[in-house]
Amino acid sequence: MTVEIKRVAVVGAGNMGHQISICCALAGLETSCIDVSPEQLQKAESFMKKYLPERVAKGKLSEESARQAEARLRFLDSLEEGVREADFVIEAVTEKLDLKKELFRRLDQLCPPHTILATNSSFFVSSLLAPETGRPALVCNMHFFNPALVMKCVEVVKGPHTAEETAKAAMDLALKMGKKPVLLHKEIYGFLVNRILRRIMDEALFLLDTGVASAEDIDSAVVNALGHPMGPFTLMDLTGIDLSYHIAMERYRETGDPADKPSPAVVEKYVRGEWGRKKGRGFYNYG
Template identity: 50%
Template sequence: MSIDRIQKAAVIGAGSMGHQISMLCALGGFETYLQDIDETSLRKAREQLEHHMDRWISKGKLTTEKKEAAFAKLHMTTSLEEAAENTDIVIEAVLEKLDVKQEVFAKLDKLVPAHTILATNSSTIVNSKIAAFTSRPEKVLNMHFFYPPLVMDCVEVVMSDQTSKETAETAMAFCERIGRTGVLLEKEIYGFIANRLLFALSKEAMFLYENGYADFKEIDLIAKKALSHPLGPFEIADLSGIDVGYYANMQLFQETGDPNDKPAKIVEEKVKAGHLGRKTGRGWYEYTKEGAL
């Protein structure tokens, strides 16, 4: 399917990733439906997007006219059927759990037209594990946006052995239309590129902290001062969501059975306590609306 055929996009899940991806689609000129089962999440998504776009206007990055045009194309619904109807591309952004994604894709496969591309925003799970629950594996792939999507200019577009070249080319062109740099991975691997690098850094940072070599703040400081990283590994965990990393590690452990792939105990403790990072106001650091205390 050519990029010129794509008129309507649907984003499934209005969380921290989904609502911003939907805004990119609307700003790119696509009729966009953001779907979530929770009306409160949709209401919160609209409020957050209004805030983000008003900030862009104040900084001269966007005109009021373009904001109004984008919001006119952005529709929010709790109905999966409404979002899926006559859509040309779907980007799933639900919880990072394989069984949840498989269930969503199985439903979507029955609702969307035969030509529709089904993409998952999963940050780690290869799309072939999800495509198996559809009748169109050649039209399934990963489109992994980075948090926050309205800021981060990168999308990992990942093909499985069954993803067609045409599907990948269309996804890459779609990234360009919404102002994001698509990077094509022609072969699957758990965690893709960015997260495999990040996992290695995070795993070592956790080891150093748990074994008392340095406090997590000092580890972050060294990463920034000595390695020129904009954020340390613990700050990145807070930004992306400690639960996101936790579930990604749990998925890897389930696949490999290797105890070394299990999340660190301190990470599990934070998830159980609900201290998930910036989005909850507390993770490794504590936050106000203005940032870290």
């Protein structure tokens, strides 16, 4: 049965959740943005109150649309109240599997029977969460990119349990939000974008580690020949070299394959505490 999606609940008002909520409200959906942290809710609401008038001032949004979006968006600390009437839930809580499992169990109890439950997790496929519910056919991944208000791509991932109608509803919802969704017909670690990005990062690090070219020249080639907005080393400095180190270590722990260990350049930067922009120095110096 296909239900028209009118009410959305976003659980988690952090980096991702607060912006996904605003995207939903701007798309004309009645939206609840839910978090356990009052400070996070406060921050999310303050951001919305600043963001919408800025868009109006820049001529990107009419005053009326901004007013309506604000009226459609509620910030709540009660999961029960926030999801009671939701047609679609987007889970965007902290990336911890046990936390997400517990939340999916509660969502299954609190939501109406037709509600679709989607996870914005970067790495956990929805088949890890679907068995916690009595509605596996209504569970899928819906992976947004950071910052969610700006980035157009959304990966919708269909698990073996996911009904066609569920994946279609997630794709349609993303389209309604003005996104450019892509559908993954099966689950795979890292989904699509992060897998491609990993190949690029690994190759860039190989070229640096083997002395073929400098970080600056590799970045320059990727920007000027491939048309990427920034090179892999600039990107690693932005996302954090500590993150690159931990992701590679986690991969190595899982596979035991020495090829999966962090590259020498990443280890060196990690040990020196040169983790990128946040430390003032990474592959580049930020003075």
